Amino acid sequence: MSQQTTAGYSGYHQRQVPAEDPELTHVGPGTRCGEYLRRYWQPVAMSAEVKDLPVPVRILGEDLVVFRDKKGDLGLLHRHCAHRGASLEFGIIMDCGIKCCYHGWHFDIDGRLLDAPSEPAGSPVRQKVTQGAYPVHEHGEIIFAYMGPPEHKPPFPVYDTMCLADTDSKPFSLSMPANWLQVYENTQDPIHVLHLHALSSGIQFGAASGVEQLIDYRDTPLGMINVQTRRVGEHLWTRTTDSILPNCNQTGAIWEEAESSKIFQRVSMLRWMVPIDNTNTLTIGWRYFNDRLDPRGQDDPSIVGKESIDFIGQTGGRSYEEQQRQPGDYEVQVSQRPIAVHALENRVTSDRGVTRLRRLLRERVQAHAESGEAPLPQTNEADTISTYCQDTVCSVKASTDEDKLMKHFGNRVADCVVESGPLTEAQRIEHIQSMCEKEFSD
Ligand code: FES
Numbered sequence: 001m002s003q004q005t006t007a008g009y010s011g012y013h014q015r016q017v018p019a020e021d022p023e024l025t026h027v028g029p030g031t032r033c034g035e036y037l038r039r040y041w042q043p044v045a046m047s048a049e050v051k052d053l054p055v056p057v058r059i060l061g062e063d064l065v066v067f068r069d070k071k072g073d074l075g076l077l078h079r080h081c082a083h084r085g086a087s088l089e090f091g092i093i094m095d096c097g098i099k100c101c102y103h104g105w106h107f108d109i110d111g112r113l114l115d116a117p118s119e120p121a122g123s124p125v126r127q128k129v130t131q132g133a134y135p136v137h138e139h140g141e142i143i144f145a146y147m148g149p150p151e152h153k154p155p156f157p158v159y160d161t162m163c164l165a166d167t168d169s170k171p172f173s174l175s176m177p178a179n180w181l182q183v184y185e186n187t188q189d190p191i192h193v194l195h196l197h198a199l200s201s202g203i204q205f206g207a208a209s210g211v212e213q214l215i216d217y218r219d220t221p222l223g224m225i226n227v228q229t230r231r232v233g234e235h236l237w238t239r240t241t242d243s244i245l246p247n248c249n250q251t252g253a254i255w256e257e258a259e260s261s262k263i264f265q266r267v268s269m270l271r272w273m274v275p276i277d278n279t280n281t282l283t284i285g286w287r288y289f290n291d292r293l294d295p296r297g298q299d300d301p302s303i304v305g306k307e308s309i310d311f312i313g314q315t316g317g318r319s320y321e322e323q324q325r326q327p328g329d330y331e332v333q334v335s336q337r338p339i340a341v342h343a344l345e346n347r348v349t350s351d352r353g354v355t356r357l358r359r360l361l362r363e364r365v366q367a368h369a370e371s372g373e374a375p376l377p378q379t380n381e382a383d384t385i386s387t388y389c390q391d392t393v394c395s396v397k398a399s400t401d402e403d404k405l406m407k408h409f410g411n412r413v414a415d416c417v418v419e420s421g422p423l424t425e426a427q428r429i430e431h432i433q434s435m436c437e438k439e440f441s442d
């Protein structure tokens, strides 16, 4: 914090804008945060975007091109041809790999030069030149890339929520001209749901999300959760929201009304906030659909996809007047400056989640810079990674000390959610259910 004053009309004394925090916000090659993020699989495009032409993408400040060759294999190559730099977005898709349009150099999906057609036979170029390339992995109609050192390539992470029964998923991809961290840390700022999404703009999600909540935070084996507890009529509702380090988030039902009891209801979204570069972010992941998440039929999978999702305020393109009258996440995050300046903030009690998330990230970034360590999650018995985002709603009689009751309920649900990580999905439900019945039944 800086330039503090309590006097009015102090604009003249508050004009300086210090530099941003490069350790957490700069993502290009060789930066501390950028190298840390490169140690994890990152989604780079939806499969539906990659048809019969190469697609230019920019990820972590690197210009790349993604394509599917005629055999059906995906390639992710540096965009500028290793010969003299023409963009491979104008390349010709081959049975195997891609050919640069300028002089016909032909690269395999791993970047090896297969042919330099006008070079004499025996030219050493084929042994000397390689186009930069990254490994890719396709899952659920999303293309992921590993852009870190090849010798550290981790297994592709399959989270438990990627395999839920009776649940449909649809990929989406939304871009925003703002640094990745301010997009990511919004998910550990739950009080904004009350203010931005209810009081300022009118109810934008479920009406129950406009009820004042008690908020707490705790670490998980994957990063952290916030714990939001609300009283809605005869029910207490506790939502836990995942930050899966380094840049993944899960959130509960968009339209939750906490009208009926439910235990460990899983997520409506799994998404990554992927830096395009220092001042642009791609939020890309899956929207999940089932009747339990959407009892009133408010979801609209038909509009979920490229630069489009079925709840308000996540994309640009609305009229300026609408943005002003009903601002959403897009407006607040973009308007925090291209890279939010931490040194100008006055963070308070309700920003504890943001502060905690930055601290966790900084510890990881610094540990990686110092020792090359980038921790990987453990898998459970089902060979997936247990996650910690859920909603639990129980009928609980009001108390004369409601704050104490809500805090206790939220804490106990969060305890059960975290400690049940190693168990199966069914066992986790049973664990939380039996706690609720034993400790909170009417
Ligand atoms: S610039 Fe690509 S082949 Fe010459």
Ligand SMILES: [Fe+2]
Residues within 6 Å of the ligand: 186, 192, 193, 197, 329
């Ligand atoms: Fe929001």
